[in-house]
Amino acid sequence: MPNPRIKICCISSVEEAMLAINHGATAIGLVGPMPSGPGPIPNKRITEIAQAVPEHIETFMLTSETTLDGVLRHHELTRTNTIQLVDALEAGAHADLKAELPDVQIIQVIHVHDEWAMDAAMEVVHQVDALLLDSGNPKLKVKQLGGTGRTHDWEISRKIVEMAPVPVYLAGGLHPNNVADAIRKVKPYGVDICSGVRTNGQLDRFKLEQFVAAVRYETAQLP
Numbered sequence: 001m002p003n004p005r006i007k008i009c010c011i012s013s014v015e016e017a018m019l020a021i022n023h024g025a026t027a028i029g030l031v032g033p034m035p036s037g038p039g040p041i042p043n044k045r046i047t048e049i050a051q052a053v054p055e056h057i058e059t060f061m062l063t064s065e066t067t068l069d070g071v072l073r074h075h076e077l078t079r080t081n082t083i084q085l086v087d088a089l090e091a092g093a094h095a096d097l098k099a100e101l102p103d104v105q106i107i108q109v110i111h112v113h114d115e116w117a118m119d120a121a122m123e124v125v126h127q128v129d130a131l132l133l134d135s136g137n138p139k140l141k142v143k144q145l146g147g148t149g150r151t152h153d154w155e156i157s158r159k160i161v162e163m164a165p166v167p168v169y170l171a172g173g174l175h176p177n178n179v180a181d182a183i184r185k186v187k188p189y190g191v192d193i194c195s196g197v198r199t200n201g202q203l204d205r206f207k208l209e210q211f212v213a214a215v216r217y218e219t220a221q222l223p
Contacts, residue, residue, distance in 0.1 A: 002219070003215070003216060003219050004183060004188055004189060004191050004215060004219060005027060005058075005167075005169070005189060005190030005191070006025050006026055006027070006190065006191060006193075006215060007025065007026070007027035007028065007029055007058070007060065007171075007190055007191070007192040007193070008020035008025040008027075008028055008029065008193060008194075008197065008203070008208070009028070009029030009031070009039065009060070009062070009146075009147075009171075009192055009193065009194040010029060010031055010038055010039030010147065010194040010195070011028045011029060011030055011039075011049060011203075012039065012041050012045075013045075013049070014048065014049050014052045014053075016202075016203045017049050017053050018052075018053070019203055019205060019208070020203065020208065021053060021054065023205070023208045023209060023212055024212040024215075024216075025057070025212075026057065026058065026190075027057065027058035027059070027082070027190070028049070028053065028057060028058070028059060028060065029060045029062055029084065029192065029194070030045075030046040030049055030059060030060065030061050030062065030078070030080065031062045031146075031147075032046065032062055032063050032064065032074060033064065034062070034064050034086070034147075035064065035142050035143045035145065036142050036143065036144055036145070037136075037144060037145060037146055037147035037148070038147040038194060038195060038201070039147060043074070043077040043078050046061055046078040046080065047077070047078050047079055050078065050079060050080045050081070051079075058082050058105065059080040059081050059082060060080065060082045060084045060107065061074065061075065061078045061080035061082065061083055061084065062084045062086055062146065063075075063083060063084070063085060063086065064087050064143075064145055065085075065087075066087050066088060066089055066090060067089070067090050067093065068089070068090065068093040068096050068097055068100075071089070071093070071097060072097070072100060072101075075101065075104065080104075081103075081104060081105065082104065082105040082106075082107060083097075083101070083104055083105070083106055083107065084107045084109060084132060085106070085107065085108050085109060085128075086109045086134075086136070086145040087138055087143065087145055088120075088138065089108075094106065094108070094124055094127035094128060095127055098127065098128075105129045105130065106127075106129050107128060107129060107130045107131070107169070108124050108128045108130075108131055108132070109131075109132045109133075109134050109136070109146065109171075110131055110132070110133050110134070110160070111134055111135065111137060111138060111145075112133050112134070112152040112153060112156050112157060112160075113137070113152070114153075114156070115156055117133075117156055117160065118156065118159055118160055118163065121133075121160045121163070121164060122163065122164075125163075125165065125166055126165070128166065129166060129167075130166050130167040130168065130169060130189070131164055131166060131167075131168045131169070132168070132169040132170075132171055132192060133152070133157045133160060133168060133169065133170050133171060133172065133188075134146050134148075134152075134171040134172045134192075135148050135150040135151060135152040135171070135172030135173060136148055146171070146194075147194050147195065148172065148173070149173050149195045149196070150172060150173045151173035151174075151178070151182075152172050152173075154170075154182060154185045154186050155185070157186045158185055158186045161186055161187055161188055161189075168188050168189050168190075169188055169189060169190040169191065169192050170182055170188035170190070170192065171191070171192035171193070171194075173196070174191055174192070174193045174196050174211075175193070175197075175207075175211070176196070176197075176207060176211045176213075176214050177214075179191055179193075179196075179214050179215055179218070180214050180215070180217065180218035183215065183218045183219060184218060191215060193211060196211065197211050
């Protein structure tokens with residue numbers, strides 16, 4: 001099994017971005033305005049960070065916009081090479097978004113509560129470049145769209161990975177002590193982490209090193 005992609009989310013500065021990249025991150029998450037959760041930064045800073053990192057690094061702009069026009073406006077302000085849709089888009093918007101931004105990767109988040117998540121994933125899987133499985137709850141009065149620190153049912157995630165014809169990232173409550181088990185059970189294309197490598201809100205070099213080492217060690221054990 002090749003090494004999973006490693007996405008470090010909730011990046012707040014160029015310094016944090018370079019720390020993550022220097023320790024093995026292949027992608028960074030830059031959080032735009034959200035109804036709740038950690039890590040949102042101004043759009044101007046998202047742009048500054050995205051422009052400062054090496055070209056081969058995937059820069060995920062996390063947007064809570066749910067309309068085509070809203071997502072396009074948000075991307076115009078940030079210019080990342082990847083858009084992470086943390087909420088469901090209006091009907092038909094995925095295809096229009098790809099048509100408008102053919103060179104930008106479109107990643108749809110699926111919040112895994114129960115087996116209905118498999119249906120939600122299959123409804124959009126042919127219209128996006130990848131899926132990302134997380135543990136938020138968009139149905140709450142104040143939506144939770146990521147950064148909860150909670151795990152979900154990895155058995156459902158494994159089924160989605162097996163069914164999906166596109167890459168699937170796994171997020172939700174990962175940390176250095178459980179990521180090996182997650183990789184073993186789910187076999188995702190990539191893993192995504194925010195709070196699990198932070199101390200008092202700051203990116204923690206030691207936890208980052210532990211996380212990346214655990215990912216690489218577990219991957220080396222798999223056929």
